[in-house]
Amino acid sequence: MKTKAKFAIGVAIILVTLSCLAYVGAQQSKTYYHTISEIPTLDGSALHQRLRVGGDVKNGSIQHYSGRIDFVLVEQGKTLPVSYVGSDPLPDTFKDGAQCLVEGKMGANGQFVAETVQAKCASKYEAAPAGQAQPGTASGDSYQNGKS
């Protein structure tokens, strides 16, 4: 009985310690996923968390400035201006029309400040001759990373 009690205490200590560590780690690194249309509905605190937003790069919207790259993401007709400030060059898959995931925070002026940008080629098998059955094509489209 005594052994069991000792063992239970040992287990409890381990579990409590690790749960605390897990909680701290989660608080430190959590990122919220939102769609572009949800962003205007976010209030104060939610707006200041780390966010991850997906969308397509609007044609012709990519602008290079020194130290940052601006572009506009589109999703179901809603747009979000994004400013990429990361130090890594953007992935080659990042171009007009590419599907894109950005991670960062909302800036003061409604501009999304992205630290990482992941981009994926807009369906690369689109050019299949008309009239052909569409086989499973989606494989192979991995996101390429532009980490900061």
Place this chain on the structure above:
Amino acid sequence: MDLFGSYALLLAFAFALYAIFGGIAAIITRRPLLIKSARNAGFAVCVLIWIGTISLWYLFYTDNYSMAYVAAHSNRSLSPYYKFSALWSGQEGSLLFWSFLLSIYVFSALFTYRGKHPELMPYVGVVLASVQIFFLTMNNFIASPFQVFAGSGAGGILHLATRADGSGLNPLLQYPEMAIHPPTLYSGYTGFTIPFAFALAALLGRYPGEKWIHLTRRWTMIAWAFQSAGILLGAHWAYAVLGWGGYWGWDPVENASLMPWLTGTAFLHSVIMQEKRGMMRVWNVWLVFLTFMLCILGTSLTRSGAVNSVHAFAESNIGHWFWGFLLLIILVCLAAYFKNRDYLRSDNQLDSMLSRESSFLFNNLILLVACVAVLAGTLFPVLSEAVRGSKISVGPPFFNRVNIPIAMFLLFLTGVGPLLAWRKTSVESLKKNFGYPLIGGVVVAAIAVALGLREFYVTLCLLLSTFVTLTIFFEFYRGARVISARTGSNIFSSASQLTMRNTRRYGGYVVHFGMVLVFIGISGQAFNKDKQMDMSAGSEMTLGPYNLYLQNYDTTQAPNYSAERATIDVEKDGRSVMMLYPTRRFYPSNQESGTMVAISSTLREDLYVVYAGTNPDTNLPVIHAYLNPLVKWIWLGGAVVVLGTILALIPNRQAVMVLSSVTAGAPSPIAGSTQPAHVSFSARSQLPTDGHD
């Protein structure tokens, strides 16, 4: 002819149905002929899957672009080497490949135990065929790799169409490791099906004793070694190909491969408790169930695109099939458990905190906690969306905070556990076994701190690694000295004799040592450095002790890509030590580019240079250089782990050499067979094997 393979798979499906229902009938009626025919159906399923898979390879090698799968993953200019690995580069093919590897295991298991264990094997056959039929359903009806292109011609009649050339293989997969890593990892995933099937079969059939554990020990070790090697090869691929300077990012797919490894490791250890002490029966059965479920979950996460990942080379709607299968497995396992749980009652109780048992319990506990944490972190977006309505992901800080302390505790147990006695360990034996290793660890850590090491976890890792290494060393040394004293052979050949007499135990030590090397390698991460610069010809960058001088850029053309290459002269202490050529490739067939990282690897550190792209402001190439200490130790450690497992798989050798030398040295006047047996017994009893595995 193109569809030959799909007929083979269809036939395999039919045979698998027979193996299941014929097998169930055989279990009920116990008719020998029925048992035999169900087993033969099991063999037929495997052979037909092989035929189906080989025919898909054939289609790749004959450039048959009327097949959708071939057209999507290959092209004419692809090298033959990658046409082989292209088979598993997409969803349909990799599901078929799953079936293929599983069928190799199933065939081997059915063949090895044919005509043996008549009470158990029919159940095993049914469980195995049930797992196979799920994958055959996918292969045949949901994600068939044998789809053809068809168009509607005149009068709306469908006719087959073909393409001149394929779209080519994803450049990220055009890398030698991609031909090794997926088969290795999949061999791990599929391999755990065997212990799972035996455990479930033993439970369903109320098969007496610990027999299923003895039977599956080797299978589990094989699957575990493949899983370990597969994870490390995947890490190496991510390191050498993705060009982000790291090898592990707590990416969902990486996590998916780690989880069954964690529970599988727990299982490998806790079954020893059942073998030796008749404890933990319920726990072991659930551990192996859980490991198998995590293998299915892992495959599903990799294939279904439920979570975003750089490794997930597919996004599709097959996820719900996997979730359904997983649910079914859980229900079957629960039902079998509740029906027959009285059969799993334990023989013994825990006696002391300072015992082998308790070290195994803690080992299991924290491996499982690690697994739960990794699972929670991986599924956090899914869970948070279900619970709170908002999708939240957690990043590396979450995983690291939980798992680094767990890793340290595991390392500690690695040193302590094997030397604790069963039931209860005395303080004297603790001092004897751990005194020197502990002093050694503390001394090494103290020297490192004196030399300026300030990272808490790295210091702890160093201390524990030294401690574990020394305990392992002393184990070999003590045993070898006894043999050496008996036989007069030198200490090294004695050590090898010692190992061959109890391969499982000493092979286990080698695996532990390999893990120590891996941990040392990982701890080097605390000192990673990196630097990024726009570099034109003639510019220089300094990183750590190295000076990188960029000589020039050039462009080359290959059949299926063009490449831009930087030539970098690396100097150390003012002398040129090597040339590095980071390269960026562009594949016109699918408009993608790939990075060829230049790595110079030594035991001390890796110099890792990436041609990262072009800076749009200055129009200059961007070079990103990383200095990653000790990374090579991880790959070395992985090799040692695999070697140790192979060693542990070799059957024990009887102490023949000892016998002959002793009897030769002291020829007995009494003729007879009792003398050598006696000598052998006394020689063995001196070895410190008592109470140990």
